[in-house]
Amino acid sequence: MKAFRIFGKNISESFKGVFRNFSLSLASISCITITLVLVGFSIILSYNVNNFTTEIEKDLTIVVFLDRKIETEEINVLQTRIKTMDNVSNVIYNSKEEVKKEMQKESEVFDSIMSQYTEETNPLQDSFLVKVDDINGIGDVADEIKKLDKVDLVKYGEGSVEELVKIFDIVKKITYIAVAALVLVTVFLVSNTIKITIQSRRREIEIRRLVGASNSFIRRPFFFEGIILGFLGALIPVAACWYGYVYIFNRLHGQLFTAIIPLVKPSNIMHIVVISLLGIGIVVGAFGSYRAVRKYLKI
Amino acid sequence: MQLIELRNVNKRYPNGVTALADIDLEISKGEFVFIIGASGSGKSTLIKLLYRQEKPTYGEVFVGGINVAKLRNGKVYKLRRKLGIVFQDYKLLPKLTVYENVAFALEMYGLKGDEIRKRTIRALEQVGLKDKLRSFPDELAGGEQQRVSIARAIVNNPKVLICDEPTGNLDPDTSMEVMKVIEDINKNLGTTIIMATHDKDIVNRMKKRVIVIDKGLVKKDIQKGRYRNESV
Numbered sequence: 001m002k003a004f005r006i007f008g009k010n011i012s013e014s015f016k017g018v019f020r021n022f023s024l025s026l027a028s029i030s031c032i033t034i035t036l037v038l039v040g041f042s043i044i045l046s047y048n049v050n051n052f053t054t055e056i057e058k059d060l061t062i063v064v065f066l067d068r069k070i071e072t073e074e075i076n077v078l079q080t081r082i083k084t085m086d087n088v089s090n091v092i093y094n095s096k097e098e099v100k101k102e103m104q105k106e107s108e109v110f111d112s113i114m115s116q117y118t119e120e121t122n123p124l125q126d127s128f129l130v131k132v133d134d135i136n137g138i139g140d141v142a143d144e145i146k147k148l149d150k151v152d153l154v155k156y157g158e159g160s161v162e163e164l165v166k167i168f169d170i171v172k173k174i175t176y177i178a179v180a181a182l183v184l185v186t187v188f189l190v191s192n193t194i195k196i197t198i199q200s201r202r203r204e205i206e207i208r209r210l211v212g213a214s215n216s217f218i219r220r221p222f223f224f225e226g227i228i229l230g231f232l233g234a235l236i237p238v239a240a241c242w243y244g245y246v247y248i249f250n251r252l253h254g255q256l257f258t259a260i261i262p263l264v265k266p267s268n269i270m271h272i273v274v275i276s277l278l279g280i281g282i283v284v285g286a287f288g289s290y291r292a293v294r295k296y297l298k299i
Numbered sequence: 300m301q302l303i304e305l306r307n308v309n310k311r312y313p314n315g316v317t318a319l320a321d322i323d324l325e326i327s328k329g330e331f332v333f334i335i336g337a338s339g340s341g342k343s344t345l346i347k348l349l350y351r352q353e354k355p356t357y358g359e360v361f362v363g364g365i366n367v368a369k370l371r372n373g374k375v376y377k378l379r380r381k382l383g384i385v386f387q388d389y390k391l392l393p394k395l396t397v398y399e400n401v402a403f404a405l406e407m408y409g410l411k412g413d414e415i416r417k418r419t420i421r422a423l424e425q426v427g428l429k430d431k432l433r434s435f436p437d438e439l440a441g442g443e444q445q446r447v448s449i450a451r452a453i454v455n456n457p458k459v460l461i462c463d464e465p466t467g468n469l470d471p472d473t474s475m476e477v478m479k480v481i482e483d484i485n486k487n488l489g490t491t492i493i494m495a496t497h498d499k500d501i502v503n504r505m506k507k508r509v510i511v512i513d514k515g516l517v518k519k520d521i522q523k524g525r526y527r528n529e530s531v
Binding site: 209 | 372373375379451
């Protein structure tokens with residue numbers, strides 16, 4: 001019963017603390033708000049960059065052109081052979097007839113040209129489309145396929161693919177670092193702001209110490225106060241990210257300028273953004289306040 | 300063991316100043332003791348040792364059975380709950396009313412609301428401020444503010460009331476009023492009083508035990524003492 005009363009006192013103190021020192025609370029809240037808006041949008045950005053690069057990487061394919069004299073039997077054997085290689089996720093066979101039909105569908109010019117060829121005279125080649133699990137090993141897989149019998153040509157965009165993957169890796173890392181740096185800035189700014197606001201309450205803390213309040217009794221209201229401040233500070237960023245991103249997504253019809261750069265659906269990332277913003281706000285607020293009090297617990 | 304015991308206490312500050320040297324002192328329950336001395340004599344340091352604002356460099360300080368010298372920062376509250384402390388500058392919270400300022404010292408005990416009310420009012424009655432419950436500190440005269448801080452100091456029924464120059468900011472008449480309040484607490488509640496002061500009049504009129512500190516040493520310790528010029 002006693003412990004409950006003490007706890008209740010702590011909670012009511014923390015609400016009093018927020019509202020009695022409202023101008024100072026407002027300073028902390030707006031500091032949290034501003035930094036979290038940046039954090040929120042950088043999280044969204046980093047998700048989109050990641051999504052875009054993984055989509056592109058998924059599309060990277062090795063095209064294996066087969067010898068013209070290959071038999072149907074041999075095609076099956078070869079396909080199983082490639083399928084069992086390390087790092088190969090999927091092998092699709094395209095016969096030259098299928099490719100011809102595909103091309104004819106694509107445009108009238110192709111249609112008229114290709115229709116001159118019969119099954120025997122078809123200049124196209126049978127081919128495999130090979131997808132890999134780890135894009136970094138695409139070159140090795142291609143080299144291995146080259147060594148196989150009855151394989152004519154292996155193409156995967158040598159050089160440019162490696163370059164692209166390297167750039168994507170760097171871009172991803174940059175977005176991670178940007179998010180981490182912004183979170184750090186938030187922690188630093190918020191804990192400093194709270195430190196300044198608590199300075200004006202040092203007298204209150206000192207007197208509490210002098211009349212026999214334990215350190216945890218003194219600290220607890222500040223801890224809860226930090227949670228309240230962090231929560232209030234995260235509300236605007238959450239709303240801004242949510243409505244802002246949904247608006248941008250709808251406005252751009254889900255893609256950035258071209259269909260090559262699709263945007264991540266809001267429903268896929270909003271829960272993560274909301275949870276991380278509220279989480280960061282609350283944790284930073286609570287521990288910022290908690291730590292700021294320590295300095296005054298020495299009287 | 301006496302209520303308060305100091306054994307071979309030395310205090311040297313980091314800047315090299317020795318504030319107290321080889322202090323041995325005993326104060327028993329219910330006593331009323333003045334600690335006097337010139338500025339820089341070490342009397343403030345002695346008072347601060349008692350409520351663990353300062354720690355002795357070596358030696359032992361016992362207050363109510365607690366070894367103050369060995370008390371960790373996180374456990375200081377255990378000592379403070381046995382004490383009431385009154386300061387020269389009152390240390391009241393300006394945004395709280397008189398009542399709230401006194402009840403403030405009961406918050407951490409987890410008492411029921413009506414118990415807090417009963418005790419707070421009783422303490423304010425003791426210092427004669429029952430009719431000023433809703434006033435704010437800056438609406439009160441200096442002597443009244445000091446009485447509020449005394450009420451706050453005694454509201455948890457401490458064994459010892461430590462007063463650090465409680466009349467330092469008050470005129471002689473008001474000082475005597477405050478002294479009357481403190482003397483009543485000593486008589487009626489049996490609270491041990493330890494008071495550091497500069498005020499010769501008060502010491503001479505009260506005729507209590509006087510401990511004279513000079514250059515960090517106990518120069519005199521007299522029952523029913525007087526504050527003579529040569530002793531300072």
